[in-house]
Amino acid sequence: MPDTHTSSRFAMALANYFKKDWSGALLAVVILAVAIELVTDGKPFFHPSNLMTILNNSAALGVIAGGMTLVILTAGIDLSVGSVMGMTAALVGYVASYWGFPPLLAILFGLTLGLSIGLIHGTLVARFGMPAFIVTLAGLSIWRGTGHLTTGAQASPKLDGVFDYFGRYNPLTPLRNGYKEGTLPDFLMPLGEWVDANWIEYFRTFQMSLVIFLLFFVVLGLIVKHTKLGRYIYAIGSNEQGSRQAGIDVRRYKVLAYVICSMTAAFAALMFLGRAPYAKSDYGQMWELDAIAAVVIGGTSLFGGRGSILGTFLGVILLKLISNGLTLAQLNTFWQMVVLGMIILLAVGIDIVRQSATPRKIKQVLLAVAAASLLFASIHPVSQFVSAQISLFEHNSVSSLVSQGVNLAPTQAKRVLDPEAMVGVQSIVSATWMAGVSLLVMTIAGFAALARPGRQTSVAMMGVTVLAGVVLTLGGWPGVPVLALGAVALLGSLYTDTLFEQARQH
Amino acid sequence: MLKPLSKLIFAGALVAGVSLHASAITVGYITKSATNSGWIMINQGAADAAKEENAKLVTVGPAFQGDLASQLEVFENLAAQGVDAIGVAPVDSSGIAPAVQAAMEAGIAVVAIDTGVSGAEVTSFVATDNEAVAKIQGQEAAKLVADGDKIIYVTGNQAQSTGQERRDGFMAGFKAERPNSEILLVPTEWNSDQAQAGVEALLNNHSDVKMVVNAWDGGTMGAKAALENLGFGPGDVKLVGFDGAADAIVAMDEGWVQVDTAQMLYQMGYQGIKTAIRAAGNMTVEKRIDTGTFLVTPETSAEYKALIGM
The missing domain is CATH 1.10.3470 (ABC transporter involved in vitamin B12 uptake, BtuC)
Known part of the structure; x- marks a missing residue:
C-alpha cells in the first residue's frame, strides 16, 4: 500500500x-521560534534582519x-x-x-x-x-x-x-557608499541600488x-x-x-x-x-x-x-x-x-x-509539550486571576496584622489596598475566576497526565486542549495558536507506537 | 533644580564645621560594587571623607554585585571586630535588616548609603530619593517626544528596591505627561551588555521608536552602542540617562544623550561616611540626608562638570 x-x-x-x-536542540529552537512568532507584534520574528540581530x-x-x-x-x-x-x-x-x-x-x-x-x-x-x-x-x-x-x-x-x-x-557598506557617491563600476550599480533601497529593511544588520x-x-x-x-x-x-x-x-x-x-x-x-x-x-x-x-x-x-x-x-x-x-x-x-x-x-x-528511546518516554515528552503549551496559553487569564486573588489575601492578612498593632515597613504596608484599588481587584476576580480556575485545573491535569502515558490519556488531553481553546476564545484572550502546538504534540503521541513499529520493521 | 543643591551645600557646610574632634575612629564601609563606574565615585567620596577626618576606613565589597550572603558575612565580621560605625549600601533592603538591628543594639552607629534598610532602625540614611529623581527624569524625558511616540525603557534589577523605585518614578513622571505613548521594556540586572542586546533587538523590530530611557548610565552606554551598531547617528533616537556618570556626560557632549538626571554620587559617599564618623563621636546627626540631584542637559553640562571636577 x-x-x-x-x-x-x-x-x-x-x-x-x-x-x-x-x-533536541533543533526541535526546541523550532518550537520556541514558532511560539515567539505567534505572540509578538511589530516586525515578524522570522524577519531576516531580526534573525541577523x-x-x-x-x-x-x-x-x-x-x-x-x-x-x-x-x-x-x-x-x-x-x-x-x-x-x-x-x-x-x-x-x-x-x-x-x-x-x-x-x-x-x-x-x-x-x-x-x-x-x-x-x-x-x-x-x-x-x-x-x-x-x-x-x-x-x-x-x-x-x-x-x-x-x-x-x-x-x-x-x-x-x-x-x-x-x-557591515561588509556591504563600501557597495552602498559607492552607489550613493556614484563611484561604483557600471555593472555593480543595479546591485548597489538594490542594497541601498533595502538597507534598513534587510541589510543594515548584516x-x-x-x-x-x-x-x-x-x-x-x-x-x-x-x-x-x-x-x-x-x-x-x-x-x-x-x-x-x-x-x-x-x-x-x-x-x-x-x-x-x-x-x-x-x-x-x-x-x-x-x-x-x-x-x-x-x-x-x-x-x-x-x-x-x-x-x-x-x-x-x-x-x-x-x-x-x-x-x-x-x-x-x-x-x-x-x-x-x-x-x-x-x-x-x-x-x-x-x-x-x-x-x-x-x-x-x-x-x-x-x-x-522507548515509546513510553517519547509519549511523555509529547505530553509534556502539550501541558506546557496549556500553561503558556492560559498565562493571561490565570495570572490575572491569581495575582488579583493574592492581592485580596495580602490585603486581608496585612490589615489584620495592622489591627493587631504590628509595626510594618512602608513597602510592606503597601499591600493594603485603598477602596478604589479594592473595587478594581474584585472586578478582576469576578471576571476571571471561572476561566482562571478551570484553566489552572486543566494545566495541572496536563502535567499529571505525564504519569500515565497512553492512548486514552492522549485522547483525554486532546479534549482538554479543545476545551481550553473554547474558554480562551470565549474570554477573548490570546493563546489559541499556542494550544495548536500542544494539539500537534498530542497527535504525535497517538502515532508514536505505530511509528516505532514501522521503524523496527525496516 | 538648584534648591536641593543649595540644601546640599548647606548640609556640607554643617558637616564640615563640626569636623574638628574626631580622631582614630574606625569606620567600616560596605560598598555594593568596586567596579561599577557610579560606585567608584561613591567610594571615592567615602575615602576622601575618612581622610579629612583622620578616621580609619575599612572598605569591603561583595564578591559580585547583588550578593547578599557575602554582604551579611562582612557586616557581621566588621561588627565583631568592634568598629565604631558602619556605613553600608545594602544590596537588599530587608535582607540586611537583622544584622543592622544587632549592630545598633550593640551600640554601633549604622548609616545606610544609597539604599535604605526596611525593617530596622538606622542612625541615618544618606541617599537621593530614587523615586523622586526618576520622576523628574520621566517629566524631562516626556518633553523630548510627542504624545503617542513609542519609547524604550531599560530597567535596572527589578528584584532590588533601587531598580523598582527608579522604574516606578519614571513611569509616574512620564505617563502623566504622555499617557498615549507605548513603553517597551528591556529588563536587565544592571548589566550593560543586556541593555545593548535588548535595545538592539527592540529597535530593529520597531523602527518607530523615538527615545531610549535608562535606569542607570551603564544602560545608557549600552543603548548608545546599540544605536551605533544599527548605524544611527547622535540624536536620531533620543537618549536619557540616570546617574550623571562621566562617560554619559562625554556622550552628551557628542550629542548622543539629551538629558541625564545626576545623583550627587560623590556627595553620597562623602556625606555618608562623614555622618558615620560624627555619629560614632556621639554627635547628633539627621535621620535622613538627601544628597540632592542635578539635571544635566547640554546647557547645564559645563556647570555639572565643574561641580564634580570633570
Missing part, C-alpha cells in the same frame, strides 16, 4: 533525525561555546572563559588607548594572552593531573581579579575603528559579527570532523586509558584543547569590543555558565566523547533566541527567568529521551 510506504519512510526519517546529537549578539558567546565544546569533549571543563574574555577585553582596550599600542599589536597581545592562559590551564590539568574543575575555577577568580587590578576596573574611553571589523562593521561567527563554526566543524585533532579529542573523551594505549599523546591533545578554548575566549573579547561601548574588566560575567549550557543543550555529554559542533551552534542560538524573543514579546522579567529554565529543561529532556 503506498500509504504505509510513505508513512514508514517518514518513520525512518524521524528515527534517523533523532539519532543526531543535535536533534540574534546572530550578531550570539557571536561572541558562540565562539566561546565552540572552544568549550572541545574541552568538554575531552571530558574536561573550563570555568574561566568569562573571566578570560573580560580580562582580555579590558587589557586590549587598555593598551590600545593608554599605552598607544597600534590596533594590530593590541589584537596580537590579546590573542597571546589567551594562548598563555590556555597553556597554563592545560599544563596544570594534563601534566600535573589537577582536576579541570578546580584549575579553571581558580582561573575564574585569578583572571577576573587581574583584569580589575591592571585596569583599576575603569572603562577605557575609546576604541579604534579597527575593532569594528570584528563586530559592527555585520561582521555574524559573518565571523558562521565562518568560525564551519571551520571548527571541519577541524573536528576531518583532522587528527578532532578524532583524538573524541577518543580521549570516551576512553582516556585506551587512547593512551593506542599511542595517542593524550597530554598534548588535552593541553591543545584548553589552549584553543582560552584563545576562543580571547578572540570573543575582540568580537565583543567590536559591538560594545567601551572596554571594561567586568565584561563576560557568568558567560562560563551560558557557554556550558549551550554546549550541553546542543547534546554534548558532560562526561566527554559524545557531541557535535553543530549542536553547540544550535544551543547558542536557542539561548539567545530565548532572550531576544522574550524581550520582543515584552514578557515580565521574572517570567523570563522561569521560561528560560523550562526551555532548557525541555531541550535537555528531549535529548535524554532520545538516547533511551
